[in-house]
Amino acid sequence: xxxxxxxxxxxxxxxxxxxxxxxxxxxxxxxxxxxxxxxxxxxxxxxxxxxxxxxxxxxxxxxxxxxxxxxxxxxxxxxxxxxxxxxxxxxxxxxxxxxxxxxxxxxxxxxxxxxxxxxxxxxxxxxxxxxxxxxxxxxxxxxxxxxxxxxxxxxxxxxxxxxxxxxxxxxxxxxxxxxxxxxxxxxxxxxxxxxxxxxxxxxxxxxxxxxxxxxxxxxxxxxxxxxxxxxxxxxxxxxxxxxxxxxxxxxxxxxxxxxxxxxxxxxxxx
Amino acid sequence: xxxxxxxxxxxxxxxxxxxxxxxxxxxxxxxxxxxxxxxxxxxxxxxxxxxxxxxxxxxxxxxxxxxxxxxxxxxxxxxxxxxxxxxxxxxxxxxxxxxxxxxxxxxxxxxxxxxxxxxxxxxxxxxxxxxxxxxxxxxxxxxxxxxxxxxxxxxxxxxxxxxxxxxxxxxxxxxxxxxxxxxxxxxxxxxxxxxxxxxxxxxxxxxxxxxxxxxxxxxxxxxxxxxxxxxxxxxxxxxxxxxxxxxxxxxxxxxxxxxxxxxxxxxxxxxxxxxxxxxxxxxxxxxxxxx
Numbered sequence: 001x002x003x004x005x006x007x008x009x010x011x012x013x014x015x016x017x018x019x020x021x022x023x024x025x026x027x028x029x030x031x032x033x034x035x036x037x038x039x040x041x042x043x044x045x046x047x048x049x050x051x052x053x054x055x056x057x058x059x060x061x062x063x064x065x066x067x068x069x070x071x072x073x074x075x076x077x078x079x080x081x082x083x084x085x086x087x088x089x090x091x092x093x094x095x096x097x098x099x100x101x102x103x104x105x106x107x108x109x110x111x112x113x114x115x116x117x118x119x120x121x122x123x124x125x126x127x128x129x130x131x132x133x134x135x136x137x138x139x140x141x142x143x144x145x146x147x148x149x150x151x152x153x154x155x156x157x158x159x160x161x162x163x164x165x166x167x168x169x170x171x172x173x174x175x176x177x178x179x180x181x182x183x184x185x186x187x188x189x190x191x192x193x194x195x196x197x198x199x200x201x202x203x204x205x206x207x208x209x210x211x212x213x214x215x216x217x218x219x220x221x222x223x224x225x226x227x228x229x230x231x232x233x234x235x236x237x238x239x240x241x242x243x244x245x246x247x248x249x250x251x252x253x254x255x256x257x258x259x260x261x262x263x264x265x266x267x268x269x270x
Numbered sequence: 271x272x273x274x275x276x277x278x279x280x281x282x283x284x285x286x287x288x289x290x291x292x293x294x295x296x297x298x299x300x301x302x303x304x305x306x307x308x309x310x311x312x313x314x315x316x317x318x319x320x321x322x323x324x325x326x327x328x329x330x331x332x333x334x335x336x337x338x339x340x341x342x343x344x345x346x347x348x349x350x351x352x353x354x355x356x357x358x359x360x361x362x363x364x365x366x367x368x369x370x371x372x373x374x375x376x377x378x379x380x381x382x383x384x385x386x387x388x389x390x391x392x393x394x395x396x397x398x399x400x401x402x403x404x405x406x407x408x409x410x411x412x413x414x415x416x417x418x419x420x421x422x423x424x425x426x427x428x429x430x431x432x433x434x435x436x437x438x439x440x441x442x443x444x445x446x447x448x449x450x451x452x453x454x455x456x457x458x459x460x461x462x463x464x465x466x467x468x469x470x471x472x473x474x475x476x477x478x479x480x481x482x483x484x485x486x487x488x489x490x491x492x493x494x495x496x497x498x499x500x501x502x503x504x505x506x507x508x509x510x511x512x513x514x515x516x517x518x519x520x521x522x523x524x525x526x527x528x529x530x531x532x533x534x535x536x537x538x539x540x541x542x543x544x545x546x547x548x549x550x551x552x553x554x555x556x557x558x559x560x561x
Contacts (some may be wrong), residue, residue, distance in 0.1 A: 039485050060519025063527075083522050134507075147410045153326045153494075154527065156519035162326070173336075176412060176506050177495035179516040183395075190400050191320045 026244045029057040030064020030077030031156060032180070033199060034233050036264045037103060038077055041252050044260065052244055061156050068236055069095050073246045076236040079105070079156030097236045102252050104267040105160060106200040106222040107229040110185070110207040112192045117141040119211040122228060125165050128195060131172030136193065148175040149187055157181065160231040161244035162195055197229075203266020219267045234264065289459055301539060305532030308332065311527075317533065323497040323508075325517070325527040332530045336497045340414070340507035341483055343500050344493060347418025348425055348482045353475055355422070356429030359371065360471075363430070364437040365459055369413060376434075383427035391491030394420040399492060408504055412494035415503040425478040436470020437463060469552050476549040477512075480542045486511040510534050 021035055026040050033222055035058045042054040059067075063077035069090045082090075082097060090097050109125060111117065117139050128135040128146055137143040150171050162168065172201040178184045184196040190205040200217060203209055221227035225261075241249050251257045258268035308317065312332050321332015359379060363372050398420060399411030406415075440463050448458040464471070494506020497513070514531050521527045 034320075056520075060521075062521045062523055063519050066523035083525075085522050085525055089524065145409045147322035152322070152516040152520070155446045156520060159326070168328060170324055173322060173497045174496045174506065176410065177497070177508065177516070179490055179512075181496070183491065186395060187410070188410060252449070 023050050024244060025051065026075065027073040028059075028075040028077060028235075028248075029059055029067045029073040030056065030150045031061040031233070032058045033079040033105065033156060034077035034102075034173055034235070035149060036201075037233070037252070037266060038075075038235075040260045040264060041248070041257055044256070045248055045251050049247070054244075054248065060154075062154070065097070065236065068097060068238060069093055071095070071238075074237065075241075075248065077124045078234045080159045080232070081234065082236065090240075095133040096239045097100060098239060098241070100235045100237065100241075100249050100253070101232040101269065102235050102249075103203055103258075103261040104222055104270065105231055105233055106217050106219075106227055106267065107157060107164075107231070108198050108203050108209040108217040109195065109197050109212060109229070110188050110199055110203070110209055111195050112188060113206065113208045114192060115141060115208060117210065118208075119212055119214065122165060125137055125212065126167065126169070129171050129175065130169050144193045147191050147194040148172060149184055149191075149194055149198070150175045150177055151181075151184065152177050152179055155179075156231075157197070157199060161229065163230050164231075170195075199265070200267065203265075219262070222267050230267075274392065298539070301532055301536050305529060305534075305536045308526060308529035308533045311529075315433060317530070318537075321499060324515070325521075325530055330526060332526070334510065334530075334534055336499045337508055337510045337513055337534065338537070339499055340493070340497070340509070341509040342501070343414050343507055344417045344421060344484045344489060344509055345479055346509060347414060347503060348421035349475070349479065351419060351422025352425040352429055352478055352482075356376070356426045356474070356478065357433050359426070359430045360433035360437055360474075361464070363452035364434050365455075365463065376431075376448065377540060379427050379430050382423070387424065387485060388488040388491075390420050390424055391488040395493035406504060410493055410494070410506070412506055413504050414500055414507045417489050417507070418503065420492060421482045421485055424485065425482050427482050429474045429478040432474035433467070433471045435472065436467040439470065440466040469555055471552040473549045476545050480545045480549075483545075484511060484538070484542055486515045489517055510538050514538075 028042065035056070038056045043058050046052055046054055061078040061080055064073065064078060065082060065086050067073040067087070068076035074078050076097070081099065087097070102171055109120065115136065117136060120139070124133065124139060129148060129150065133139065134146055135143065150170070151161070170171070176187065178187060181198045181202040185196050185202055185204065188194045188196040197219060200222070215227045217227050222230045233251065235249060237245050237249065253269070258270060261268045317332055319335050320331060321335055322331045322333045323336060324331040356470050363376055363480060367375065395412070395415055401411070402408065402413070402416045403411030408427040444462050444466055445458055448462040453461065489509045490512040493509060493512060495504040495508045495512060495516070498505070500507045514534055517527070518531050521531065
């Protein structure tokens, strides 16, 4: 009998300790663009606060926001603002999503390094992507077909590009749609006539970033607001963040967190 | 007491056996529940035969004809490569190779099936696509041809191992009768063994089709991903699977786009289901003919 009591006590304590751990648990889910920031910040945050248990997952902006609305995660990463439909759905479920801008991201337009074209205007860029211009010769380059590379139409990066460059017009239907920044980079660096776009953090010497409206994409020009294709990155919480969620977002926005943002290739807010 | 135990064990295993049926049922229910609402936004005809896939434009267009054709084109191309290679390897393994070579070559071919599709995709993107572009003088090597080439290689193990089973299952007396009539080995293989194993080989090919049409990661990486109706093998295409994989994560859950992706999954499910049923019917016929 004594043993049974002992075991029960043990189990109860075990259970209690789980409940205790539950209070310090934080689930972050969403955009794959924001993922590296969230991961690195969580890592450093947990080193400083060993009692915190943060799990970070990807899945995409849409998945993260849906998870926040369903109460599955505490913080939703998103590379785009919430859509009307999502906000309505959140309200229906009594969730009040609050956006926190945690970093900026510039979208660089890239071509093969052998391409003599160095600069495009926003109008030229739009004409390339909608199909009005289809040869580099029309832009002062070699007589070569332009291979248009875009991101999948559901991605946050495309969403931003559509708004700022295409102004809502459609991408030519035969554009190659790639599923990630890395895939766009990989195609552009191997294809002489290619043009594509990636987040600033993905720029590499193997491709050439074009000046847009005369401005080189860089952390400086995005921060100053002179580079025209940039976007904010978000973390959403349900209502004003409390407890661990507040501590974490405060950490991301702190000097140390913003340093991580910069190290991951994004643009810190200050 | 013993009987109770027996029954318990029986029930236990029955539960596990039926679990997969429950899972299948659950998947089908979810597919239809999430997919069918798309037909409130668009019509059945516009969805299946629409020529443009612009799910996020204003107004959106949900035409999956380019995606269906993309899937079929890549699958057809893959079959052109994998059927001759796969069936020929099966004939070699079961009829010609010495036991020693057979013991070596069979596991090697089956090893092909064990390579993750993302590895095939990476290999295709980095090694094959630039070569294809160079050889055929194309602007870009990511197209239906490259995808077919790689998917064809991926389908070989499926086709080879099932064909090989079918060929080995041809009764020895068939072949002996052929030899007795003076036919040589080649004549026996072509005129006796292959026709006798025909049903099994057809099953192998159909399962190969199902394997290729459902493949996702590789086509996502090497097919180019442009949702246009293809006019040749050297154009980029976008398949149904790649569309679902690339867009599901980012779209608004419950939106028309979300439903459309599930509806594509329904179409894909029905296609593979019919291929599987076809394979089943054919293999049963084959058994009857031999029996």
